[in-house]
Amino acid sequence: MSFKTIIEPFRIKMVEPITMTTEVQRKKFLEQAHYNPFLLNSDQVLIDFLTDSGTSAMSAAQWAGMMEGDESYAGARSWRRMEKVIHDLTGLKYVFPTHQGRAAERILYGYLGGKGKFFISNTHFDTTRANIEFSGAEAIDIPCIESNDTQSEFPFKGNMDVKKLEDLILKHKPKNIGGVILTVTNNSGGGQPVSMENAKLVSAVCKKYKVKLFLDCCRVAENSFFIHQKEKGYENKTYKQIAQKMFSLVDGAIMSAKKDALVNMGGFLALKDSSIAEACKNLLIITEGFTTYGGLSGRDMEAIAIGLEEVFHADYLLYRIRSTSFLGDRLHAMGIPVMRPIGGHAVYVDAKKFYSQIPVEQYPGQALVCELYLKGGIRSVEIGSVMFGKYDDVGKLIPSRMELVRLAIPRRVYTQSHIEYVIEVFEKLMEGKNKVRGYEITYEPKFLRHFTAKFKPV
DSSP states (O other), rough: HHHHHOOOSSSSOOOOOOOOOOOHHHHHHHHHHTOOOSSGGGGSSSSEOOOOOSSSOOOOHHHHHHHTTOEEEEEEEEHHHHHHHHHHHOOOOEEEEESSHHHHHHHHHHOOOTOOOOOESSSSOHHHHHHHTTTTOOOEEBGGGGGOOOTTOOOTOOOOOOHHHHHHHHHHGGGEEEEEEEEEBBTTTBBBOOHHHHHHHHHHHHHTTTOOEEEEEETTTHHHHHHHHHHHOTTTTTTHHHHHHHHHHHHHEETTTTTOOSSSSSSEESOOHHHHHHHHHHHHHHHHTTTTTTTTTTHHHHHHHHHHHHHTTHHHHHHHHHHHHHHHHHHHHTTOBSSOOOSSSEEEEHHHHHHTSOOOOGGGHHHHOOOOHHHOOOOEEEEEEHHHOOTTTTTTTTSSSEEEEEEOTTTTOOHHHHHHHHHHHHHHHHHTTTGGGHHHHHOSSSSEEEEEEEEEEE
């Protein structure tokens, strides 16, 4: 039988203190950070939902494995362990370690990109888009039509629009498509999963036109859980077997190991094509390090090898998805407009609906991010027109498709009482939500502006 209470499938044997702050203190901290939570110090934050990247608590087995790290420059046994685990998971022949996912993106998309090239994705995340655009190429998002309705219960809103994919390939010509990127789960699209059926259809189109398909697989274990639970024909497959099936459909994969490999630093690039692999190997050596460490220490590689196996444990994945759903479902029941159904790594609040009085030009997501910090010390991130908005030729904002705020939950870090506290903070926000006003940007860089932009209240 199942119980209502979610029990963490682990015991705590080491703790880290949280600095408790008052609303008066947080008001001062937020002003000093120019109303951008990225610019806050970590000890000014009570609950840190800024990102699930690199924020996991590692297991006893991972910490023990780190003590066996082989720090040899070339041919370290720690690399061989990591490589073996990745080969077993992905089935891809050429594997390169990188210090994190965006390093792999820079290498692969920098090589395949350039002016006149196009990359197509269900939704590019921020660093993916930045690396593509930095090369001079264009990044195009084609999420499935079901993703437009944040309140529908369609189970695979992370899917790619397959008809649009084929239309775009024909429009821009196959030779000009740098690559098609399937992101699982679809982070910028509300953390929604991609079905195996959709992955198969996307793969078939890419094969038809001889276009390379890459899997952004940093949350592939969480995506496998949803396929197991919601897609017919996979209920008797293990989570790992489901992931292996998805890898079999692609020409390569990029992973930020800071998510589903349960580590604080690391990533990899895995490829099928020998000529692309050779070019990427050369770029890796020039910019990251030798091919058997790629910017990682031996101890990091040991932790990744162990984490990539632990993440597929059934008890862990059930706890991970259920605990995230608990928060999302409670907020939904309170009347908070959250992206439905709840995804695996985060709860996404529809800030445009929550603060309907704030126009998109005044960034309702940024307003919600600031209010969450002021009222409860919760650090979150805007995924809307601050992160993805652009300007037209006369400087007018071209808004993002959605104005979301992501509560990204670190893996194995917070307990049930922390989540209950977050729910109480939202209750406070509901009380005065109609009085909240928006923000304007006072400083922004050309790329990835959300990291360092500065704001002021309108």
